[in-house]
Amino acid sequence: MVVKQVFSDFDGTLTLHDELTTHFHEILELLKGHSVPLVICTGRSKSWAHFLLTHFFDLEYVISEGGGSLTYVEKDKEGRRHLKDVTLVSDEMTTKLQFVAKELIEKFPVSLSVDSFGRHTDRAIELSDLKKDAHLNQEVRAFLLSHKVNFSTSNVHLNFWCGEISKIKAIKTYLEKYKKNKLEETIFFGDSLNDETVFKDHPNTVGVSNIDKVLDQLEHKPTLILKGRENVGPLGVLNYLKSLLK
Numbered sequence: 001m002v003v004k005q006v007f008s009d010f011d012g013t014l015t016l017h018d019e020l021t022t023h024f025h026e027i028l029e030l031l032k033g034h035s036v037p038l039v040i041c042t043g044r045s046k047s048w049a050h051f052l053l054t055h056f057f058d059l060e061y062v063i064s065e066g067g068g069s070l071t072y073v074e075k076d077k078e079g080r081r082h083l084k085d086v087t088l089v090s091d092e093m094t095t096k097l098q099f100v101a102k103e104l105i106e107k108f109p110v111s112l113s114v115d116s117f118g119r120h121t122d123r124a125i126e127l128s129d130l131k132k133d134a135h136l137n138q139e140v141r142a143f144l145l146s147h148k149v150n151f152s153t154s155n156v157h158l159n160f161w162c163g164e165i166s167k168i169k170a171i172k173t174y175l176e177k178y179k180k181n182k183l184e185e186t187i188f189f190g191d192s193l194n195d196e197t198v199f200k201d202h203p204n205t206v207g208v209s210n211i212d213k214v215l216d217q218l219e220h221k222p223t224l225i226l227k228g229r230e231n232v233g234p235l236g237v238l239n240y241l242k243s244l245l246k
């Protein structure tokens with residue numbers, strides 16, 4: 001396969017046991033050497049997209065908030081980098097989310113996660129707050145359902161959002177609008193439940209070996225699943241890309 005573009009999840013896929021290691025730089029160098037762009041697709045807030053694009057000059061686009069937001073770099077005549085945000089859901093949906101989030105924290109004894117501060121198209125509640133009280137957990141979920149708010153859980157958060165937001169939808173929008181590459185000319189790396197929409201609809205997906213923790217919870221699995229300690233997170237991404245980009 002001739003790969004023209006790489007997409008990758010961030011936490012657990014490009015980070016090793018929560019740490020950003022030198023492997024990440026090796027991945028950037030390898031892709032740069034083959035002129036293959038990398039677009040990170042993360043569930044983290046838009047502020048993280050700003051951080052990544054500010055400090056890693058090999059990156060030009062980052063998809064964040066699970067697909068709700070796309071940030072890109074525009075260069076001026078002097079070559080200075082300026083960041084531009086594109087919101088991938090309507091203003092109506094982000095406004096609705098604002099109201100629902102406010103009502104939720106007024107109504108229930110839960111608080112939004114600290115990183116909800118930087119979020120625009122989704123919000124998060126600490127799962128630990130909900131796990132303490134099964135009844136509360138049920139009530140919060142029923143509240144979100146009754147307001148037609150979508151939600152999913154990671155290992156730390158219950159994320160919720162309004163409108164149609166997913167990593168695969170954001171990837172398709174990005175390809176159509178900015179790159180004109182076909183989906184089948186690209187590859188995606190991931191490790192978790194919030195990558196599932198991509199595993200479902202993308203023809204070339206790779207799960208790094210730590211995906212084994214959630215494999216039985218995934219209805220749609222990656223096309224290829226790497227195995228072994230040598231393929232955890234960025235080690236797996238690096239090994240696979242080395243074998244692909246010869």
Ligand SMILES: [Mg+2]
Binds near residue numbers: 009013
């Ligand atoms: Mg992940």
